[in-house]
Amino acid sequence: MSITISRALILAALVICGSMTPISWSQTNDNSTAAPTTAANNTETAKLPASDLKPASSDEGQLATVKNARIPSYAKVYFAPMAGGFENYIIAGLRNKKVPLVVVVDRTKAEYEISGVSESEKAGWAKMLFIGSQNSNEQASIKIADLKTGAVIFGYSVHKTNSVRGRQSAGEACAKHIKQIVLE
């Protein structure tokens, strides 16, 4: 009888402990373990179809997250090379906007991957003559994928007409919106 009670108590203790465990589990840098290392939402999002992308409020550009997915703070993020080295501008933007993420140069050490495209259109003579502006038009689109599950959890695109700071502005806009989904 006492053994049954003790088993029940231990089981209850384990259940309570499990419920109190924070969102992120402990992790190792190796890829060998299959333990979930990301936010619980992210594992759920892996099974979701693309139609679950929900637009979020944004001052500029289009932003979409899957079921309000979040990235834990100081998660390791890898930037895939983008056209014209735009990834460098986003990394600089992350630092400028104080986004709590760790950027790594090795993809195997990362939990998330940020990839995308960017395009810059310099002001031509007509724009200078008729509008009197020598600022460029910038557009970029990025997505964040969870490397464990392969799910795209976040997408954002920005378009800036007459960007005063060129690609720097577009990179900072991306960083600002990445910050919105990082748990602080």
Place this chain on the structure above:
Amino acid sequence: MSHKIRFVSLLALLMATTVSMSQAKEKNAPPSQKIAKGSKVFIAPIADGYETYLKDAIASKKVPVEVVANREQADYEITGTAESQKAGAAKKIIMGNWHSREEASITLSNIKSGEVVWAYSVHEESSTHGKRSSAESCAKHLKEAIEKE
């Protein structure tokens, strides 16, 4: 007997909670982003030989780092991108501006840990000294980052 069982269960619960909380704390700890003075830095090739301007700027701004030519000897690596656009006829005639448009972005990563510890981007719509200006801007901010730590 039942008191003993309860005590053991509570102890197990307390230990498990402590362990899980400490693990969570470890994961959320911010990485050390301190750049030590006198560190050896390797500058990877950047478009249009921008790394040359950067090396020169690091020397002229007296940034407390040692630039090395071999990546194996370095503690940190600077990578990045740069773009320079000369003033065209339209810019000269219509805007009356002869200066070039400069854009650059660099990142400093720790070679051992593979983590990016510092990054900076610069944009100059009409740069008086072209690439030199933007490279010196990068060097100036790198120096600030090192001295701030």
